[in-house]
Amino acid sequence: MISIDEMKQLLAQSDPASVIAFVESFQPFDLANCVEKLDPAEQLQLLGLLPPDISAEIVEYLEPVLQYRILNQLEEKQTSLVLNEMSSDVVADMMLAIHRNQAEKLLALLPEDYRRKLQTLMTFPEHTAGSLATIDYIAARSMWTIERTLQHIRKIGHEAEITSYVYVTGNKGELVGVVSLKNIILAEPKTLLSDIVSGDVISVPASMEQEEAAELLSRYDLVALPVIDAKNRLIGVITVDDLIDVIHEEATEDIQKLGGSQPLTGTYFKSSVFHFYRKRIIWLLILFVAETYTGTVLRHYEDTLSEVIALSFFIPLLIGTGGNTGTQTVSTLVRALAVGEVQFRDIFRVIRKEVTTGLMTGATISLIAYIRALILGVESNIGLVVGVTALAIVIWASFVAAVLPLILHKLKADPAVISGPFITTLVDGTGLIIYFTIAKILLGL
């Protein structure tokens, strides 16, 4: 960790050389964390005196609003240099987060060509492949020789963010393929790029959902993903670190959905209590209303309950076990669907697997339930009812939790619907019916 106090002291001494020397031993990510904790004046002082490429790397990790505040208050020359060094996808995100007029002012500091490309990036909706693309890649024409390509790399290479590959385009800017820097080094100077280009490059349309792009990247073990427009023209390239962020975000969303709430849009502390409320109350209310069905069921069996009050002792236990079984099954399956291990066409294999497992866990639980009922001192025939119900509810929960995620996946419905609390609620009402039906039969009520 970087000592904030040491940083503050060095800044107070106003000795640029020692500040730069201090900064050089740390990573941009950690420096950004440190910058967040400095006073606004110190932030400007630090980012104003560092070389623009280092300032740019640090600023990239800050929140858009802070990025803008700093860039807006630095001297114009430094602002322009830092802005030029920043990743174009980060700059586009910042521009979209600030007011249009503020963005215009900053954009005016950039060369026209770069500005135009940035403005294209800014047109892609959030969560699409296009919104993640950077334009700081190296492109070359397929008719160029290796020699000419190397000259080009030497000329523009120091500004590129994507440094392992050269993207090869045809006459109309269409993506022809990709050549690794390694293969450029291995090739003879007179070779044409078209001779060594690897043509089966995987590219994605700008409109593709970012999670789909992330899935392609993981499946094919790629380190960068070129983004094309409808005419196959290269628009930009997505780097692996942006897709790793997407993978993390998707997992966080899946976990929050499985927990029975709509996903938060920000991180934990950056989301307000009201945001928490809004994301949670909807499902809580839906499930609450659905759960009131249990009241109707119990009221229906009021006479049975009054007759054998001991039956009520086991209600939470039995429906709780059903809910637990359902939650286990649903979380395993929803994840397996998300990573593509299971498809709808596997539905019968899934049912067989889950119900067989339910039969085994149910039988185990059933035995313990029977013993527990006897220990609690209820009559042995009530113990029998509890044991048989435990088995039936576990199997029922396994079946429901196996089938519903697959069907909703097939219907392309929001997977958020199938959460642990959802299955628990569903099993609660139906489980009570199973319980009282078995009780009436076995106790002859």
Next chain:
Amino acid sequence: MISIDEMKQLLAQSDPASVIAFVESFQPFDLANCVEKLDPAEQLQLLGLLPPDISAEIVEYLEPVLQYRILNQLEEKQTSLVLNEMSSDVVADMMLAIHRNQAEKLLALLPEDYRRKLQTLMTFPEHTAGSLATIDYIAARSMWTIERTLQHIRKIGHEAEITSYVYVTGNKGELVGVVSLKNIILAEPKTLLSDIVSGDVISVPASMEQEEAAELLSRYDLVALPVIDAKNRLIGVITVDDLIDVIHEEATEDIQKLGGSQPLTGTYFKSSVFHFYRKRIIWLLILFVAETYTGTVLRHYEDTLSEVIALSFFIPLLIGTGGNTGTQTVSTLVRALAVGEVQFRDIFRVIRKEVTTGLMTGATISLIAYIRALILGVESNIGLVVGVTALAIVIWASFVAAVLPLILHKLKADPAVISGPFITTLVDGTGLIIYFTIAKILLGL
């Protein structure tokens, strides 16, 4: 998708050229899926006639046992070529998955130097950084000139898997830093590597947990992670695709744990029903036994229940809502802890946030609960009991679900303990006590 039938037909025609032409338009991952569906004889025919580098790329995606079967049955010359082209981390995994004698036989086909390095890789336990490392990287000495480094790259570069960076080592093999291929191209031929090496490279010890390595990679936006031994000597390099697999695995494990089961060790269909049973029954039983406590509570309030049987109608509704609230909170927090958004020292901020949210959702639910009770036709004072209990249980569940994950995280206990079903079970028993206490007070029983 690749047509299996077309592949089978082409193989039946025994025309190597047309098979190779057909294969070239597909990705290794998809070809591997196709190979899995061929007959054993066709598998051998296909992988025997393809160029060794393409066969190697395909074989890398197969399961270790199938990898071995194929490598063992190909002609020895082809086996040796394919084995040499395969990623060293994949080869090490395969060697560890097969019998020692089988591994010895295959290892004998490799050059001695490579074999020794592979044997080192094979010593690292599963789930450590060392077990993910590949030795197919390019290393250079810090005293080399750019010219000499380029010669070296031209000599060994075509075998390297890591192609964007050159790892620079000192006299004793210790890791000095890293230079990108781009910077090598940009530098003058006579420059020494020591002059352009970036010294603040992030490396990890071979014994580091793989998830920690994955976290470093995401945090610092890296594309490869060098692995060192206790003496700072470079052992290998982890590529980003292996760490993306780790990120996926960790998320899958977290989801399964939050769902109340121990994580499966394999994918969905590759895990047996008995494996499912073993991973699920432990928590089901623990929770079942814990949940029997609800029976004890209900038995304790048997007189109250007999007196006002209508109270039992709301038991599943009230404890269900508590469980839903707890599950929402716990899933959000466990994920926030996993990705490092929340720490133990934030405990009071977390409690304030969760309890305030609980107050708001609880008040909403409470109102609906009161109305629902009136609609169900119970007396209005029972409606009041239900409304007040709903509020109390939601706040209680928010508090418990906020505190427990943080405490267990602090104690470095297995986070699997805090699952949705766990919180649900905990809230069930305590929720009943809250319910009957409020009922006794408000109804004057």
